[in-house]
Amino acid sequence: MSRCLGPRIADLADGRMAPVEAEKAYAHVAVCATCRDALAAQLAVISRLDTVGPLEPSTDLFARLAGISAADPLPAIPPQGGAGARPGGAAGRRPAGSGPGSLRPPSRGRRGRIVLASAAGAAALAVAVVVGGSSALTSAVVSRPSVAPVVDTLTAEHVVSADQMPFAGPRIETVAFTDPSVTVSPTSAP
Amino acid sequence: MSRRVALVAGCTAGVLGLGVACLAALGSVPSATARADAWSGWTGRIDTASVSDKAAMTPDDAVAVALLARSARAASAVAYAGRAQTWTRYGSSTTDITHVPGTGTISVPAGAPSTEARLAPDGRSDSFADDGRALAVLRDNYRVLRQADLDTTVAGRPTDAVVAVDAEGVIDARYWLDHATGLLLRKELLDPKGLVRSRTGFETFALGVPRGTVVPPAAADPWTERLSAAGLVAARAHGCACPDSLPGGLALLDARRAPAGTVSSMPVVHQLFSDGVETVSLFSIEGGLGADDAAGLVARGFTRQELGDHYAWVRGGTDKEPTATVVWACKDYVLTLVTDDAVDPLGTAGAVVAALPPVPDPQDSSLWSRIARGWHRITGGGS
Numbered sequence: 065m066s067r068c069l070g071p072r073i074a075d076l077a078d079g080r081m082a083p084v085e086a087e088k089a090y091a092h093v094a095v096c097a098t099c100r101d102a103l104a105a106q107l108a109v110i111s112r113l114d115t116v117g118p119l120e121p122s123t124d125l126f127a128r129l130a131g132i133s134a135a136d137p138l139p140a141i142p143p144q145g146g147a148g149a150r151p152g153g154a155a156g157r158r159p160a161g162s163g164p165g166s167l168r169p170p171s172r173g174r175r176g177r178i179v180l181a182s183a184a185g186a187a188a189l190a191v192a193v194v195v196g197g198s199s200a201l202t203s204a205v206v207s208r209p210s211v212a213p214v215v216d217t218l219t220a221e222h223v224v225s226a227d228q229m230p231f232a233g234p235r236i237e238t239v240a241f242t243d244p245s246v247t248v249s250p251t252s253a254p
Numbered sequence: 255m256s257r258r259v260a261l262v263a264g265c266t267a268g269v270l271g272l273g274v275a276c277l278a279a280l281g282s283v284p285s286a287t288a289r290a291d292a293w294s295g296w297t298g299r300i301d302t303a304s305v306s307d308k309a310a311m312t313p314d315d316a317v318a319v320a321l322l323a324r325s326a327r328a329a330s331a332v333a334y335a336g337r338a339q340t341w342t343r344y345g346s347s348t349t350d351i352t353h354v355p356g357t358g359t360i361s362v363p364a365g366a367p368s369t370e371a372r373l374a375p376d377g378r379s380d381s382f383a384d385d386g387r388a389l390a391v392l393r394d395n396y397r398v399l400r401q402a403d404l405d406t407t408v409a410g411r412p413t414d415a416v417v418a419v420d421a422e423g424v425i426d427a428r429y430w431l432d433h434a435t436g437l438l439l440r441k442e443l444l445d446p447k448g449l450v451r452s453r454t455g456f457e458t459f460a461l462g463v464p465r466g467t468v469v470p471p472a473a474a475d476p477w478t479e480r481l482s483a484a485g486l487v488a489a490r491a492h493g494c495a496c497p498d499s500l501p502g503g504l505a506l507l508d509a510r511r512a513p514a515g516t517v518s519s520m521p522v523v524h525q526l527f528s529d530g531v532e533t534v535s536l537f538s539i540e541g542g543l544g545a546d547d548a549a550g551l552v553a554r555g556f557t558r559q560e561l562g563d564h565y566a567w568v569r570g571g572t573d574k575e576p577t578a579t580v581v582w583a584c585k586d587y588v589l590t591l592v593t594d595d596a597v598d599p600l601g602t603a604g605a606v607v608a609a610l611p612p613v614p615d616p617q618d619s620s621l622w623s624r625i626a627r628g629w630h631r632i633t634g635g636g637s
Contacts, residue, residue, distance in 0.1 A: 090548055093549050103548065104544055107545055108544065209541050210544070210547055211547055212547045212550025217517055221537075225508060227374070229508075230388040231325070231388060233455065234336070234455060
């Protein structure tokens with residue numbers, strides 16, 4: 065795979081890529097700084113979200129949602145002309161923006177509800193998008209040790225330890241431990 | 255747009271958005287019950303039921319037990335030198351070995367200059383492997399029997415043969431112990447078909463340290479801090495899983511810690527487990543896996559593989575490369591498992607990954623998976 069991953073970075077980070085395709089993608093990431101940075105950003109967001117504990121809705125959330133229309137029904141729209149049914153039309157129906165009612169500014173409560181509902185929708189959708197790992201938080205910085213450079217040191221440590229256990233047999237191997245200053249590699253996402 | 259349409263649209267968007275957010279948030283982690291099952295009241299013990307049922311086996315051969323006990327003691331107490339060969343189906347290596355009691359074991363690849371000699375100090379792996387511990391673990395999982403018909407000479411020395419038999423009655427390992435000293439001179443590991451899958455043993459052997467032997471300086475060892483049981487409890491309180499056993503009867507034999515700034519910028523806990531035949535190391539480093547790790551692991555020959563129900567980075571574990579190294583993130587730690595001597599290295603790794611699962615599994619961390627889990631939970635289908 066030689067082309068940059070683009071939006072498929074999210075699939076890779078989410079583990080939604082087929083294994084074969086993922087391997088090709090990781091092989092590309094290994095040699096492409098742009099995709100590596102993008103993947104780092106995605107994984108940083110996922111990692112940060114993974115630290116959030118489980119959220120439970122309040123016990124009365126759905127009751128309150130269900131009760132919105134019953135407890136606070138939408139105000140009745142006055143018929144066109146202010147009284148009676150519009151001739152030749154269904155009662156209570158009128159074209160949008162027509163009639164004197166449309167010239168009246170909405171009441172404070174009604175406008176507030178519209179703004180509140182819209183804001184809640186936008187905020188909730190934003191939360192959902194963030195949870196889905198969008199690039200909204202790609203500027204997050206995560207500092208942590210990188211395990212890849214030390215994995216061979218760990219494997220060598222296993223060999224040294226295992227070989228000295230009783231009944232391991234005459235299979236002694238020793239290794240020179242690498243310079244810690246080389247193996248320590250803090251990682252940060254852009 | 256009329257006010258009514260705007261109001262309805264706004265409310266609809268709000269309700270839908272809140273619903274999506276709630277579902278996504280609810281599904282953002284595995285179920286609370288599952289998480290609690292995995293981590294609450296963590297004592298370090300994972301799988302006690304997987305230890306082989308010794309009650310179903312016939313008793314150990316007392317002679318075999320005595321021979322192995324003597325061998326374990328002799329390993330550190332006897333001075334010897336020889337040329338040892340390790341053989342597998344896909345290759346072999348030869349090493350010249352000299353053991354100086356109280357100092358350590360000097361090894362140098364056969365034919366290499368003495369400047370390549372390395373010293374493995376004695377007492378390196380004994381924080382839990384005190385006298386008899388390794389034998390006890392072997393006896394927990396296998397029946398050890400004296401098998402005189404396998405007695406032979408190894409490197410010109412008479413030996414006593416002992417075998418380790420698993421719960422199914424299959425011989426997993428054969429040991430040839432020096433008749434005079436008890437030292438282990440040859441070991442073979444067998445596959446379920448009874449075929450030798452690895453052999454390590456002396457080609458030449460002599461008691462005593464050869465005249466003129468030069469002990470090389472020991473390499474810097476960052477794993478100097480032994481972890482006692484209390485040390486492991488403290489590490490668990492800090493969030494490390496640090497189990498005291500692993501599935502398959504793998505018992506803890508040794509635990510050490512490399513301080514921050516030596517192996518990694520964070521402390522690294524190394525736990526060595528064994529069932530008596532198979533040896534497994536589990537390394538725990540606080541942190542997570544990032545893109546640098548993905549690229550670095552790929553560059554080091556790792557591939558992302560499915561182990562049971564989870565994904566992990568895997569290298570080896572094949573017939574040609576039996577040593578398996580597996581890396582995955584579990585809770586707030588990156589775990590690295592190394593196993594060799596296993597009949598099924600990836601099976602062992604898969605069982606360990608299942609016992610210490612990625613939380614959450616990267617495969618299930620997508621938005622739609624979270625929404626699906628949240629919906630499932632709200633509708634009463636999940637815990």
